[in-house]
Amino acid sequence: xxxxxxxxxxxxxxxxxxxxxARLPGCLVEVDASRMLIIFYCVGIFDLLGVLEQQTxxxxxxxxxxxxxxxxxxxxxxxxxxxxxxxxRTLSHWDQESxxxxxxxxxxxxxxxxRDDFSRLNRAGLQHFVGSCQNHNGSFSSMPNGGGxxxxxxxxxxxxICALLGDWSSIDVERAIAFVALCRTYEGGYGQLxxxxxxxxxxxxxxxxxxxxxxxxxxxxTPADRARSEHWLVHNQDASGGFRGRTGxxxxxxxxFWGGAALQILGAQDKIDAYAFTQFIAGSQFPxxxxxxxxxxxxxxxxxxxxxxxxxxxxxxxxSSVKGYGWEFAPFDPLLNAREETVRWARSFIPAQxxxxxx
Amino acid sequence: xxxxxxxxxxYSVRPEWADVTPVVQYEKANPLAPIVYTEEYKDATDYxxxxxxxxxxxxxxxxxxxxxxxxxxxxxxxWWQYRYETVVALSWPLDVEMTLMDELAxxxxxxxxxxxxxxxxxxxxxxxxxxxxxxxxxxxxxxxxDEKNYHxxxxxxxxxxxxxxxxLWAGELDFVDTxxxxxxxxxxxxxxxxxxxxxxGVRAGEEDRQRIIHRELMCVCHVKxxxxxxxxxxxxWNYLRGVLEFNKLPLSNVATFVKPYxxxxxxGAKDVVDLENPPPGQGAELPCVAAIxxxxxxxxxxxxxxxxxxxxxxxxxxxxxxTIRKKYWEYRILQARSV
Numbered sequence: 001x002x003x004x005x006x007x008x009x010x011x012x013x014x015x016x017x018x019x020x021x022a023r024l025p026g027c028l029v030e031v032d033a034s035r036m037l038i039i040f041y042c043v044g045i046f047d048l049l050g051v052l053e054q055q056t057x058x059x060x061x062x063x064x065x066x067x068x069x070x071x072x073x074x075x076x077x078x079x080x081x082x083x084x085x086x087x088x089r090t091l092s093h094w095d096q097e098s099x100x101x102x103x104x105x106x107x108x109x110x111x112x113x114x115r116d117d118f119s120r121l122n123r124a125g126l127q128h129f130v131g132s133c134q135n136h137n138g139s140f141s142s143m144p145n146g147g148g149x150x151x152x153x154x155x156x157x158x159x160x161i162c163a164l165l166g167d168w169s170s171i172d173v174e175r176a177i178a179f180v181a182l183c184r185t186y187e188g189g190y191g192q193l194x195x196x197x198x199x200x201x202x203x204x205x206x207x208x209x210x211x212x213x214x215x216x217x218x219x220x221x222t223p224a225d226r227a228r229s230e231h232w233l234v235h236n237q238d239a240s241g242g243f244r245g246r247t248g249x250x251x252x253x254x255x256x257f258w259g260g261a262a263l264q265i266l267g268a269q270d271k272i273d274a275y276a277f278t279q280f281i282a283g284s285q286f287p288x289x290x291x292x293x294x295x296x297x298x299x300x301x302x303x304x305x306x307x308x309x310x311x312x313x314x315x316x317x318x319x320s321s322v323k324g325y326g327w328e329f330a331p332f333d334p335l336l337n338a339r340e341e342t343v344r345w346a347r348s349f350i351p352a353q354x355x356x357x358x359x
Numbered sequence: 360x361x362x363x364x365x366x367x368x369x370y371s372v373r374p375e376w377a378d379v380t381p382v383v384q385y386e387k388a389n390p391l392a393p394i395v396y397t398e399e400y401k402d403a404t405d406y407x408x409x410x411x412x413x414x415x416x417x418x419x420x421x422x423x424x425x426x427x428x429x430x431x432x433x434x435x436x437x438w439w440q441y442r443y444e445t446v447v448a449l450s451w452p453l454d455v456e457m458t459l460m461d462e463l464a465x466x467x468x469x470x471x472x473x474x475x476x477x478x479x480x481x482x483x484x485x486x487x488x489x490x491x492x493x494x495x496x497x498x499x500x501x502x503x504x505d506e507k508n509y510h511x512x513x514x515x516x517x518x519x520x521x522x523x524x525x526x527l528w529a530g531e532l533d534f535v536d537t538x539x540x541x542x543x544x545x546x547x548x549x550x551x552x553x554x555x556x557x558x559x560g561v562r563a564g565e566e567d568r569q570r571i572i573h574r575e576l577m578c579v580c581h582v583k584x585x586x587x588x589x590x591x592x593x594x595x596w597n598y599l600r601g602v603l604e605f606n607k608l609p610l611s612n613v614a615t616f617v618k619p620y621x622x623x624x625x626x627g628a629k630d631v632v633d634l635e636n637p638p639p640g641q642g643a644e645l646p647c648v649a650a651i652x653x654x655x656x657x658x659x660x661x662x663x664x665x666x667x668x669x670x671x672x673x674x675x676x677x678x679x680x681x682t683i684r685k686k687y688w689e690y691r692i693l694q695a696r697s698v
Contacts, residue, residue: 021391021392023392023394023395024392024394026394026395026396026397026400028394029396029397029400029430030431030432031433032394032431032433032434033431033433033436035391035392035394039391042392063389063391066389067391068391070387085385086384086404087407087408088386089385142435147440148435149475185553186557186597186598186600186602187597187601191513192509192513193516193517194520195513195516195517195520195554195558197509197512197546197550197551198550199509234684235593237683238683246507247546247593247597248545248593271686271690272684272686272687273685273686276683
């Protein structure tokens with residue numbers, strides 16, 4: 001009964017990422033202040049498709065690493081990465097431009113994908129920076145001392161950085177967890193801030209954060225909470241196979257990742273229809289490269305990366321009767337949102353105590 | 360309107376900016392994912408970097424940051440690091456700033472920074488407490504055009520919780536009803552109702568047990584009416600579960616209400632007025648998947664012999680009514696049998 005999957009347009013998606021890394025059109029100027037994330041999605045697309053070495057040479061990769069390190073900035077409240085040079089006057093690692101928490105996560109993951117040795121990382125400065133982004137109520141802001149927005153996106157990135165450093169001493173974990181709990185809603189998902197509606201993206205961030213954190217005095221989720229979250233997430237799968245971000249909204253490939261990865265973290269990955277899920281992603285491919293939020297929309301690196309990440313999680317669960325050309329992926333880590341091999345590299349080279357093993 | 364007219368005059372040729380030396384963006388020879396900036400953006404940001412460098416805080420800086428923001432509303436440095444600081448340094452009239460923000464929020468509804476700046480302005484000492492009521496009206500208007508906008512609802516929830524003022528809370532249930540009358544499937548409105556009734560909206564004195572029970576019953580009655588109008592509304596069913604679970608009431612409390620929704624609509628059904636258990640309206644698409652699931656949960660809760668009935672309902676969901684979730688229903692069957 002299962003129809004074959006349409007092929008994965010690998011070459012076209014590689015081209016999509018290559019074109020974005022080479023230049024972004026002026027109409028995308030809104031990403032000027034979040035360029036690092038576009039870069040993370042693009043090098044991530046290469047990584048998920050397993051073609052980084054084949055599609056780029058050593059010189060490209062070194063040059064890309066150097067560009068990312070140029071955004072490594074030392075400020076009054078520590079060290080991290082800025083989104084790009086959009087406010088830079090000189091190549092100065094000490095200037096008034098504050099590092100940004102989300103961009104710092106994006107930079108560390110991109111460098112791990114490029115297999116950087118992190119010898120240039122100022123670890124003490126990074127810890128200081130993450131700590132100075134935490135607010136009194138346990139939440140995190142994008143920049144030190146309450147600068148920029150504060151919501152679950154920043155908290156998740158702070159947790160990822162601590163997990164990669166293997167050191168949580170610069171933040172108050174229990175206070176942060178209490179903040180996450182305040183974002184939970186009666187539906188079983190989490191909102192962006194306390195009092196806000198449950199949303200797929202923020203629910204992933206909350207659930208991943210709870211599982212990244214070191215063990216606490218109590219379980220991070222009660223069995224009843226887990227069951228309620230699972231229920232809400234499973235019900236976000238639309239009849240088309242795609243996931244919606246909120247009750248009653250239309251499905252979107254990015255929520256296939258956020259919802260699908262949250263379920264995987266909860267150990268509930270076998271409770272959804274993986275075939276319809278992959279069909280929805282396959283149907284959202286743009287024939288000339290990139291994946292869109294849904295069929296008939298324009299593609300972008302964000303939806304392309306997250307769709308491939310979602311497919312990495314669920315294609316291994318497809319029934320063997322389904323054959324699809326090109327839908328084979330390496331194992332993926334749903335907590336840190338990267339290939340397992342990349343996460344192993346990051347966890348081996350980023351920590352301050354370098355017990356480095358060969359990866 | 361302070362919007363620059365097209366074609367824009369570049370700052371580099373404006374006499375009033377002649378005293379400022381523009382600062383170009385530093386980028387080495389091999390940029391990664393470079394944006395092909397327009398001349399206008401490049402020029403405006405050259406001057407933004409220049410004033411940030413010199414530390415100038417003036418009216419013309421406000422105009423410049425506004426210009427950059429209109430070209431790129433996600434430019435957080437133009438917003439937070441510079442416009443906000445300049446507003447504070449100049450003691451700029453906040454009503455003037457808010458008038459501009461009204462326009463920009465309308466234009467760039469989905470940008471985080473627009474709402475963040477708005478909140479920062481409202482927190483300034485000069486904003487005045489009276490401003491909050493006006494803000495609620497503004498948000499209500501914004502929600503008329505985009506009824507589910509996440510940022511707009513989040514802003515309303517923040518405003519109510521932050522001021523926590525009886526007068527502000529007083530109109531919220533009526534407001535939710537207006538939104539639900541426009542679209543009774545609007546989950547944002549259902550969520551907001553829960554927020555008002557059970558979370559931050561709980562007023563002093565309402566901790567009184569009798570009053571709480573009364574309020575719960577009102578809510579259950581309210582949601583039942585909505586389900587009878589449109590049974591296939593996941594938001595309403597989630598809300599019903601939410602109310603019962605939050606108040607630790609068994610699901611069986613509403614079993615009598617739920618049952619008629621789990622079977623096909625009987626022929627020649629008459630309109631029955633039963634406020635306690637409003638029946639499905641004529642033309643309702645039945646059986647309703649959410650009702651079947653709800654009833655199965657009631658049986659599972661009862662346990663014992665009833666588990667068998669729950670299993671039958673889950674089977675019907677997986678095989679017929681809700682096949683996309685077949686695996687989930689199979690899991691529920693397995694779990695119930697293992698107890």
